[in-house]
Amino acid sequence: MSILERLNAGEVSSATGETHEADTRVKSNTPVNGEYRLLVLDAPQSILNCQPGQFFHLLCPVTSAHQPYLRRPMSIYGYSAEKGELQFLYKLTGEGTRALAELKVGDTLNVLGPLGVGFTIEPEWQNLLLLARGVGLATLAPLAQEAKRLGRKLTAICSARSQDVLMSIDYFESMGAEVITLTDAEGTSDMDSMRRVIETKISEGVVDAMYTCGSNRMLKLLQEIGATHNIPGEIALEQQMACGLGMCQCCVRSFNRKGLITQERVCREGPVFGIQEAMAW
């Protein structure tokens, strides 16, 4: 039998792990507001055993206007094995996301994943708090689904420039979360206000663990609050990537592990890390 025949017969097994390269079909790709779009994909079951905080590496299409070369890492916004569905919430920022925006219903998108280490929810963490701003919501949204599945209480603090660019509020509420919105327009999103809101929740006894992503300011805030009140936390970090699998060593960041500064790969050891070991940048 030729190699091609063996490949097609599935005899050359490509995967021993949970990570697969797979073609998906675009179900919808629509604007959420002026800057963000929601991409919904029809995805095979093989790639839908996802954990909150994991990501996919997307082979963005090459179009006449946009020629992205490397894959683009993107956190999972939603996944459902039941519906055979994978969702990404993305902000139009560069070559890759602009190319993604051109995908039409029925188009094929090749994805690699799920990748990386997601968020942990320890059994004793009954009350969860997440702090999100902007596109960080996309990364934290699957936590709400998982919290609901596990029967945990969730407080979602969502920050944005103004009320009209706040996203996913309905989604978090539908997952049973208490949602607190903070905006620049109303002057409620500065670090002191955020600290007051979080510390009020802590005093009410409804914070066993805290989660955030992306932002340097929110990382520092949660590190301080976590250290003061002895509350664990996790952060999902971003870094530019090439392979997404851990081979190229491109996506490293520095971490403070018991006083020792180490370089860890965001794609492999992360993207989720302990809040106290993450280092501000």
Add this chain to the structure above:
Amino acid sequence: MVNLTTKIGSLTLANPIMPASGTFSEDLFEVLDLNQLGAHVTKTITEEIRGGNPTPRVCEVRGSMLNSIGIPSKGIDYFIDNVIPFYNQYDVPLVVSISAQTADDFARICERVSVPGVDAIEANISCPNIKEDGKAFAMRPSTTHAVMTKLRGASDLPLWAKLSPNTGETIEVAMAAEEAGADALVVSNTLLSMAIDIHSRKPKLGNLMGGLSGPSLKPIALRMAYQCAKSVNIPVIGCGGISTVEDIVEYLIAGATAVQVGTATFINPNAMVTLLAELEAFLQNQNIQNVSELVGSVRDEDAADAVVFMETAP
């Protein structure tokens, strides 16, 4: 049934497709069946533990990429204890890529990795990221000869020299490596390059400069592979910008005995196995029994085919 068996000196590979150093690691086993590859080529290791270069370590240019990873290394002890046993689970030859700052340090790590379970050593004498301004041994025949002579004295394993496109003396460097005892040449490493963000006016790589890889490197590396194959009697392994089966066939015709696939794996992690299947299909369609029949079959004595213009076409 076509014969894909490939001989690199004393080493026999099941097929001519292997990964390029730095674009392959144990991590790929999750996506790709590692048993299908002609050889496993590890990321370059150094004797000491190295952190690597500041980020950003890669950037994309039109249709290709630049990197300045800088050889982060967990050191030789970790490598011997953990990495070699991992690859020895597979019945595939293991090629270990090594590097060092001086010829003496190079010889020492070469001796230390010459252990059972290692089938060949690839001397990365061409990394543009390990020394200031991208200087490397393989830029000059004299430094190539000096370091390869020391390496030859340090190991009895097959020794491959990975050459650099950052030289005006490709043929002289290739001959120097052969004369010093190299068993094969890997042609080639990345081309020293640069990219600048026009808005911030900052270089796009943390280390200012880095190596170009991907399809835009291919014509340059192909030219070098051709020049090397013409001027030495040891096998040449083509490396640079391979992403299609046509690229592989082109390298073989140019004179390469085998090929390394690198950046293409970042885009499609299954690339090497897909290319292997396509190479086999190509040979079948062309009625070629042995892949070795293609090697060096370039008709360079003939003039290139003239373009047939529309108005003169029958």
